[in-house]
Amino acid sequence: xxxxxxxxxxxxxxxxxxxxxxxxxxxxxxxxxxxxxxxxxxxxxxxxxxxxxxxxxxxxxxxxxxxxxxxxxxxxxxxxxxxxxxxxxxxxxxxxxxxxxxxxxxxxxxxxxxxxxxxxxxxxxxxxxxxxxxxxxxxxxxxxxxxxxxxxxxxxxxxxxxxxxxxxxxxxxxxxxxxxxxxxxxxxxxxxxxxxxxxxxxxxxxxxxxxxxxxxxxxxxxxxxxxxxxxxxxxxxxxxxxxxxxxxxxxxxxxxxxxxxxxxxxxxxxxxxxxxxxxxxxxxxxxxxxxxxxxxxxxxxxxxxxxxxxxxxxxxxxxxxxxxxxxxxxxxxxxxxxxxxxxxxxxxxxxxxxxxxxxxxxxxxxxxxxxxxxxxxxxxxxxxxxxxxxxxxxxxxxxxxxxxxxxxxxxxxxxxxxxxxxxxxxxxxxxxxxxxxxxxxxxxxxxxxxxxxxxxxxxxxxxxxxxxxxxxxxxxxxxxxxxxxxxxxxxxxxxxxxxxxxxxxx
Numbered sequence: 001x002x003x004x005x006x007x008x009x010x011x012x013x014x015x016x017x018x019x020x021x022x023x024x025x026x027x028x029x030x031x032x033x034x035x036x037x038x039x040x041x042x043x044x045x046x047x048x049x050x051x052x053x054x055x056x057x058x059x060x061x062x063x064x065x066x067x068x069x070x071x072x073x074x075x076x077x078x079x080x081x082x083x084x085x086x087x088x089x090x091x092x093x094x095x096x097x098x099x100x101x102x103x104x105x106x107x108x109x110x111x112x113x114x115x116x117x118x119x120x121x122x123x124x125x126x127x128x129x130x131x132x133x134x135x136x137x138x139x140x141x142x143x144x145x146x147x148x149x150x151x152x153x154x155x156x157x158x159x160x161x162x163x164x165x166x167x168x169x170x171x172x173x174x175x176x177x178x179x180x181x182x183x184x185x186x187x188x189x190x191x192x193x194x195x196x197x198x199x200x201x202x203x204x205x206x207x208x209x210x211x212x213x214x215x216x217x218x219x220x221x222x223x224x225x226x227x228x229x230x231x232x233x234x235x236x237x238x239x240x241x242x243x244x245x246x247x248x249x250x251x252x253x254x255x256x257x258x259x260x261x262x263x264x265x266x267x268x269x270x271x272x273x274x275x276x277x278x279x280x281x282x283x284x285x286x287x288x289x290x291x292x293x294x295x296x297x298x299x300x301x302x303x304x305x306x307x308x309x310x311x312x313x314x315x316x317x318x319x320x321x322x323x324x325x326x327x328x329x330x331x332x333x334x335x336x337x338x339x340x341x342x343x344x345x346x347x348x349x350x351x352x353x354x355x356x357x358x359x360x361x362x363x364x365x366x367x368x369x370x371x372x373x374x375x376x377x378x379x380x381x382x383x384x385x386x387x388x389x390x391x392x393x394x395x396x397x398x399x400x401x402x403x404x405x406x407x408x409x410x411x412x413x414x415x416x417x418x419x420x421x422x423x424x425x426x427x428x429x430x431x432x433x434x435x436x437x438x439x440x441x442x443x444x445x446x447x448x449x450x451x452x453x454x455x456x457x458x459x460x461x462x463x464x465x466x467x468x469x470x471x472x473x474x475x476x477x478x479x480x481x482x483x484x485x486x487x488x489x490x491x492x493x494x495x496x497x498x499x500x501x502x503x504x505x506x
Contacts, residue, residue, distance in 0.1 A: 012040025
């Protein structure tokens with residue numbers, strides 16, 4: 001009988017989900033995690049009396065009755081976690097003109113507000129709302145995610161197409177182009193900026209339509225206890241199922257042996273030199289590190305190499321969190337500021353940034369206080385080179401940028417600087433230090449039309465008993481895809497062993 005043990009690299013969302021489904025299907029699993037706590041990029045940490053959450057912004061499809069909610073139950077996420085329904089997606093503020101535009105669940109209000117502010121671009125309001133309405137009322141949380149590409153057949157493809165039949169027309173033409181290209185037709189520059197800030201200017205328009213539909217349906221949920229509590233629930237479920245996880249255990253090499261004409265993964269070697277063996281290995285760690293470092297780049301083809309050489313990554317983030325001794329009761333949880341007075345980080349101009357206002361739960365700060373976090377897209381090389389060459393300059397630059405951001409916030413929130421009690425700065429190097437993610441990318445491949453259409457295999461050519469999970473096999477990343485990818489890895493393992501896969505629910 002095949003060895004029913006499996007080693008999992010990484011205790012992020014995908015690794016923990018892999019472990020849970022391994023245990024549910026009769027495998028003995030062991031997770032090795034580089035960091036001191038679970039979560040990967042779904043991270044949160046304490047700074048005095050403030051909880052700084054640098055991870056999950058919201059969860060899509062969290063309501064009972066969806067496939068995502070079923071998955072959350074299988075993994076112990078619910079009922080351990082409570083969600084706060086996202087009523088207001090966010091507010092866009094253009095400081096130069098004074099424009100303030102709030103996006104709520106009310107699509108009629110969105111259309112009216114857009115036409116009021118941008119009467120010459122009324123067609124954009126009609127197109128956005130029509131697209132969102134076409135996607136309303138559908139459970140899209142498992143479309144394309146039920147099985148890994150290696151197991152999905154023609155019937156699965158027909159099922160997915162049928163589920164998407166009402167909005168397939170939005171997957172072609174103008175709606176399949178990046179938001180930035182779509183927005184170029186707008187006459188008002190402020191509308192072009194607003195459209196880009198709805199998510200990211202590089203994503204296809206239909207993804208923004210889907211977000212608006214989920215918002216209108218009440219299917220975007222904030223995590224009341226934050227990212228780490230969300231992750232801890234999966235870790236607890238994994239341990240209850242008999243799984244084992246070791247922290248401060250960095251995997252440096254995936255051990256491979258040759259049997260006949262085939263190579264097979266047989267275990268891992270850690271940074272401390274210890275070796276651990278198993279019947280299969282699943283890497284839910286950084287894809288580049290897995291393929292080109294732990295496996296030495298021996299198991300790639302032109303398609304895989306091309307992805308890592310040409311596909312764009314999510315730009316790394318600089319996150320500046322302020323613990324502020326005042327409440328922000330009237331602000332939505334997300335605010336985007338287009339700055340009247342930009343500044344620079346290295347050679348990169350900063351013309352605006354995204355704010356998270358953690359005012360929807362008492363778990364992030366004491367009564368009367370709030371965490372306000374600014375997220376800025378930045379450059380990996382700038383911060384990585386800076387910390388390597390001159391640590392004092394690296395620290396000074398973090399302090400300078402935190403001061404620049406606070407000065408811009410002062411205009412929007414007069415007096416905020418005098419109420420700041422804690423300042424925490426996380427750079428792309430910080431992300432890499434704790435996750436080893438390639439170039440500090442917080443969510444892997446950028447969610448482009450090309451990446452979304454491409455099925456990324458969970459196995460590598462020429463290597464048996466090895467599988468991948470996580471954001472590097474799920475372009476665009478996100479909570480549901482990463483959790484599903486863990487299930488995919490064990491579905492493939494069950495196929496190898498001729499077992500019927502189970503989710504543990506009747």
